[in-house]
Amino acid sequence: MAGGGGVLIVEDDEDIRTDLAAILRVKGFAVEEVANGKEAMARLESGPAPCLLVLDLMMPVMNGWELRTAMRANGTLSEIPVVVVSGAGRIDPQEVDALEAAAVLVKPFELSQLLELVGRYCPRRQTAPAVR
Numbered sequence: 001m002a003g004g005g006g007v008l009i010v011e012d013d014e015d016i017r018t019d020l021a022a023i024l025r026v027k028g029f030a031v032e033e034v035a036n037g038k039e040a041m042a043r044l045e046s047g048p049a050p051c052l053l054v055l056d057l058m059m060p061v062m063n064g065w066e067l068r069t070a071m072r073a074n075g076t077l078s079e080i081p082v083v084v085v086s087g088a089g090r091i092d093p094q095e096v097d098a099l100e101a102a103a104v105l106v107k108p109f110e111l112s113q114l115l116e117l118v119g120r121y122c123p124r125r126q127t128a129p130a131v132r
Contacts, residue, residue: 006030007122008050010040010067011085012059016107020054020114027115028124037062041070044077051122052102053082054114068099081121085109 011017012035021031034040036059057064071077087107
């Protein structure tokens with residue numbers, strides 16, 4: 001079930017987070033950014049559900065594994081689709097199953113892969129037609 005909010009990027013590397021957000025915004029998606037799982041939980045509990053979570057696994061404060069555990073313990077949050085992005089190399093298939101992720105992308109990944117996944121779960125913003 002996709003939520004009414006935009007894409008929520010949960011990534012501690014500020015350069016990666018802001019670059020991904022900028023690319024998704026240019027492609028017409030609403031985007032929010034947080035730096036760790038604790039910030040993500042606060043955002044998830046306070047606003048409309050995002051249509052998709054883009055989640056890094058290795059972060060300080062609360063990592064991606066801990067965030068997924070917390071999300072799965074909450075019925076509503078457990079329904080938000082998650083794309084895991086990891087710089088840790090290939091992830092074991094059993095770990096992928098444990099994450100219950102819609103997809104796993106290993107850094108560096110092709111932006112086309114991420115855009116295809118975001119497009120599957122999130123609507124593009126409607127823009128007003130240009131006035132001539």
